[in-house]
Amino acid sequence: MRAIVTRSRVISIPVTTGFQCAGCGKWHDELPLDLGYDEPMYVAELDEDERARCVTKFGDFRELRRDGETHHFVRGVIEIPILGMTKR
Numbered sequence: 001m002r003a004i005v006t007r008s009r010v011i012s013i014p015v016t017t018g019f020q021c022a023g024c025g026k027w028h029d030e031l032p033l034d035l036g037y038d039e040p041m042y043v044a045e046l047d048e049d050e051r052a053r054c055v056t057k058f059g060d061f062r063e064l065r066r067d068g069e070t071h072h073f074v075r076g077v078i079e080i081p082i083l084g085m086t087k088r
């Protein structure tokens, strides 16, 4: 079920759900409720050599040193409640 929010109300439209899981490679019939990225965009867009040369990884932290600048990234989690769904 997909919810579309208009200016005044929420409309539910039945749609086929499911997704190819990046974790296990299988098809899951439910909505993907955990979305995430392996790396920050600025790290992911680097080629393998540049990433090895410029990026330091420590847990959920990344340090990118490039063009005389240093950038720091940390993985964050944002929980967004969905109307009509029970907490899991």
Ligand SMILES: [Zn+2]
Binding pocket: 021, 022, 023, 024, 025, 026, 028
């Ligand atoms: Zn899976």
